[in-house]
Amino acid sequence: QKEVEQNSGPLSVPEGAIASLNCTYSDRVSQSFFWYRQYSGKSPELIMSIYSNGDKEDGRFTAQLNKASQYVSLLIRDSQPSDSATYLCAAWGAGSYQLTFGKGTKLSVIP
Amino acid sequence: ETGVTQTPRHLVMGMTNKKSLKCEQHLGHNAMYWYKQSAKKPLELMFVYNFKEQTENNSVPSRFSPECPNSSHLFLHLHTLQPEDSALYLCASSVDREETQYFGPGTRLLVL
Numbered sequence: 229q230k231e232v233e234q235n236s237g238p239l240s241v242p243e244g245a246i247a248s249l250n251c252t253y254s255d256r257v258s259q260s261f262f263w264y265r266q267y268s269g270k271s272p273e274l275i276m277s278i279y280s281n282g283d284k285e286d287g288r289f290t291a292q293l294n295k296a297s298q299y300v301s302l303l304i305r306d307s308q309p310s311d312s313a314t315y316l317c318a319a320w321g322a323g324s325y326q327l328t329f330g331k332g333t334k335l336s337v338i339p
Numbered sequence: 340e341t342g343v344t345q346t347p348r349h350l351v352m353g354m355t356n357k358k359s360l361k362c363e364q365h366l367g368h369n370a371m372y373w374y375k376q377s378a379k380k381p382l383e384l385m386f387v388y389n390f391k392e393q394t395e396n397n398s399v400p401s402r403f404s405p406e407c408p409n410s411s412h413l414f415l416h417l418h419t420l421q422p423e424d425s426a427l428y429l430c431a432s433s434v435d436r437e438e439t440q441y442f443g444p445g446t447r448l449l450v451l
């Protein structure tokens with residue numbers, strides 16, 4: 229059973245701080261990784277995708293991938309109350325040939 | 340309309356009812372998916388269609404029956420559901436199996 233693990237939180241950070249969200253995955257042959265944001269009562273929306281080791285930046289968001297450690301993270305700089313949501317980590321498994329999601333980390337940004 | 344649309348957005352049904360969920364994507368994608376999202380659980384993949392052909396059925400009970408008449412439309416037919424089937428049902432699509440998946444708004448289903 230291929231798994232993606234996330235700390236369910238809630239993770240609380242003050243407005244303007246850096247929020248750090250972490251994810252580990254069990255499928256060693258996973259090649260593609262995705263971060264989705266899901267507001268309460270809404271559907272997931274894509275924040276970032278990352279395929280290579282290292283960092284990928286997009287505005288206030290930075291995704292980090294370490295395939296040797298099977299670890300993916302998402303950093304949100306200058307956190308805003310509008311960033312308060314559940315963040316889902318997902319890994320594409322070449323072995324399972326499907327996208328496996330974690331349970332999500334709930335982030336609260338306190339004004 | 341753009342993106343991925345789903346109807347109805349909310350559905351209440353009894354255990355003896357038959358209903359259908361509809362998904363339509365306007366992105367020109369070739370793969371479409373049904374997911375179930377229950378409280379405190381990860382998104383669960385139910386079915387995958389690629390170029391209208393079903394490629395995955397993740398041990399879903401037969402009371403859920405998918406249909407994909409073309410690459411733009413996906414249905415989920417529901418019959419004799421159980422209360423534990425109450426959940427958010429999400430449709431998604433992608434260019435192909437390994438590419439980014441884009442989600443519709445979901446159908447919130449309550450089975451009484």
